[in-house]
Amino acid sequence: xxxxxxxxxxxxxxxxxxxxxxxxxxxxxxxxxxxxxxxxxxxxxxxxxxxxxxxxxxxxxxxxxxxxxxxxxxxxxxxxxxxxxxxxxxxxxxxxxxxxxxxxxxxxxxxxxxxxxxxxxxxxxxxxxxxxxxxxxxxxxxxxxxxxxxxxxxxxxxxxxxxxxxxxxxxxxxxxxxxxxxxxxxxxxxxxxxxxxxxxxxxxxxxxxxxxxxxxxxxxxxxxxxxxxxxxxxxxxxxxxxxxxxxxxxxxxxxxxxxxxxxxxxxxxxxxxxxxxxxxxxxxxxxxxxxxxxxxxxxxxxxxxxxxxxxxxxxxxxxxxxxxxxxxxxxxxxxxxxxxxxxxxxxxxxxxxxxxxxxxxxxxxxxxxxxxxxxxxxxxxxxxxxxxxxxxxxxxxxx
Numbered sequence: 001x002x003x004x005x006x007x008x009x010x011x012x013x014x015x016x017x018x019x020x021x022x023x024x025x026x027x028x029x030x031x032x033x034x035x036x037x038x039x040x041x042x043x044x045x046x047x048x049x050x051x052x053x054x055x056x057x058x059x060x061x062x063x064x065x066x067x068x069x070x071x072x073x074x075x076x077x078x079x080x081x082x083x084x085x086x087x088x089x090x091x092x093x094x095x096x097x098x099x100x101x102x103x104x105x106x107x108x109x110x111x112x113x114x115x116x117x118x119x120x121x122x123x124x125x126x127x128x129x130x131x132x133x134x135x136x137x138x139x140x141x142x143x144x145x146x147x148x149x150x151x152x153x154x155x156x157x158x159x160x161x162x163x164x165x166x167x168x169x170x171x172x173x174x175x176x177x178x179x180x181x182x183x184x185x186x187x188x189x190x191x192x193x194x195x196x197x198x199x200x201x202x203x204x205x206x207x208x209x210x211x212x213x214x215x216x217x218x219x220x221x222x223x224x225x226x227x228x229x230x231x232x233x234x235x236x237x238x239x240x241x242x243x244x245x246x247x248x249x250x251x252x253x254x255x256x257x258x259x260x261x262x263x264x265x266x267x268x269x270x271x272x273x274x275x276x277x278x279x280x281x282x283x284x285x286x287x288x289x290x291x292x293x294x295x296x297x298x299x300x301x302x303x304x305x306x307x308x309x310x311x312x313x314x315x316x317x318x319x320x321x322x323x324x325x326x327x328x329x330x331x332x333x334x335x336x337x338x339x340x341x342x343x344x345x346x347x348x349x350x351x352x353x354x355x356x357x358x359x360x361x362x363x364x365x366x367x368x369x370x371x372x373x374x375x376x377x378x379x380x381x382x383x384x385x386x387x388x389x390x391x392x393x394x395x396x397x398x399x
Contacts, residue, residue: 017135017144024193025132026148028186030155032125035095035118035179036064037159041244041258042172043366049172050108058366061241063112065359067119072352073212076123080344081208084131084197085190088124092187095121099180103173125152126351128190130343131197133336142333146276149332153272153325157262160240164259212345219338219346225331226350228288230357231388232295236324237361238368238381239299243313246374251310264314268321275329284330289392291330294323295385303378323385328354 017025039046039060047057078087098117105111129148136144163175203211216223240262247253247261278287302316335346361384368377 016137016140017132021132021135021193021195022144022147023151024189025128026151028190029125029128029148029152030158031182031186032092032095032122032128032155033152034155034159034162035099035122035183036068037061037156037240038163038175038179039064039115040240041160041164041255041262042167042175043241043244044248045167045172045255046111047108050105050111052108052112056366058241058362059112060115061237062359062362063115064119064122065237065355065362067116068122069119069352069355069359071120071123072126072348072355074209075120076126076351077208077212077345077348079127079131079197080342081203084127085194088127088190088194089187091121091124091127092183092190095124095183096180096187099176099183103176103180123348126347127344128194129332130336130347131194133332134340134343135195140280141336142276142278142280142329143273144276145332145336146273146279146329149276149325149329150270150272153321153328157268157321160244160262161259164255164262168254168256211342212349215339215342215345216349219335222335222338222346222350225334226353228292228388228392229327229331229350229354231384232292232324232327233354233358234361234384235295235299235381236320237358238365238377238384239302239317239320241362241365242369242374242377242381243302243317245369246305246313247310250305250374261310261314261317264317268318268325271322271326272329275326276333279330279333284334288327288330289389291323291327292385292389292392294319294326296382296389298323299378299382299385303375303382305374 043057043060046052046060052060075091095118098114098121102111102114102118105114129145129152132148133141133145163172166175166178243261244255244258247258248255253261275287275291278284298316298318298320300316301319302313304312304316331350332347335350336343338346361381364380365377368380
């Protein structure tokens with residue numbers, strides 16, 4: 001057995017996760033990852049209040065995603081070598097601190113620094129997911145992943161409407177202050193419910209990070225699934241950064257109404273448990289092609305709002321979200337079976353790459369919207385997953 005296979009091996013957990021543990025993980029993952037998305041519908045408010053230039057406003061979202069990607073490489077994989085509950089508690093403690101700084105930020109630079117740290121500390125969700133999924137037997141792992149991902153994805157999608165409504169009534173700073181309180185509650189809940197996992201450890205941090213490069217080189221399926229999802233997540237981030245701008249400027253909607261739009265779009269997350277069951281039954285390959293196609297169709301349809309109004313945007317939001325969520329489940333169901341002793345590192349690599357794709361999508365959205373408008377932004381958003389779809393078809397023919 002290679003060092004990559006043995007590194008981070010832990011004492012086996014004899015029992016599958018209970019329903020309470022799975023549901024707690026789903027709620028916690030959703031609440032934690034929501035921190036990355038509260039800023040999306042509030043970009044204009046935050047930028048105006050803290051004097052951030054319009055062309056740089058999307059950094060409010062992009063920096064959190066970049067921080068998340070960094071944390072996924074440097075911090076989240078530590079679940080393979082450190083006791084799980086303590087690691088989760090410490091990471092969530094940093095999240096509370098970063099959210100408090102964001103809520104109190106006096107300048108744009110302080111807020112952007114806090115946004116980066118919010119992203120880094122939000123990787124607690126990606127410590128929790130492989131930990132609980134790894135407890136499940138192989139035959140039902142897709143179902144467990146699907147349930148937890150439903151919670152995570154609802155957190156992503158509900159973050160926008162919640163942020164919009166709270167900001168309309170109490171101001172944007174209240175959004176981050178309330179999330180700080182929520183993170184403290186989540187830390188206490190996880191400490192009470194999540195079983196302790198004590199890996200063997202005994203490896204230097206530098207060697208531990210080097211093993212991640214070995215994993216990336218060793219598993220082509222990991223590289224393929226990560227790059228597919230990176231293009232999907234770039235499109236996802238573009239849509240949910242640009243659509244509030246479009247709804248506000250093009251249709252004059254308030255932040256509360258934009259929040260209701262995002263709430264309707266959240267229905268796409270209902271596909272997650274279905275995707276998990278399909279993955280358990282061996283439909284990963286055709287499911288992947290359908291999921292990527294849905295993102296292309298969703299973004300292309302959203303561009304039709306120039307002729308069909310908000311209905312086209314709403315249709316595009318639901319279809320796009322369904323495709324992104326389903327492909328995420330297919331990908332994670334696949335990579336969790338590659339190397340059980342290295343699930344934390346493999347998951348960290350996978351999600352880091354897709355969030356780098358998301359950061360890229362967020363960072364180009366403001367310049368595209370400012371200089372070329374919604375139609376061009378939507379076409380670029382559709383082109384990204386289209387490239388992944390063409391590659392997936394080529395890989396299928398090769399196989």
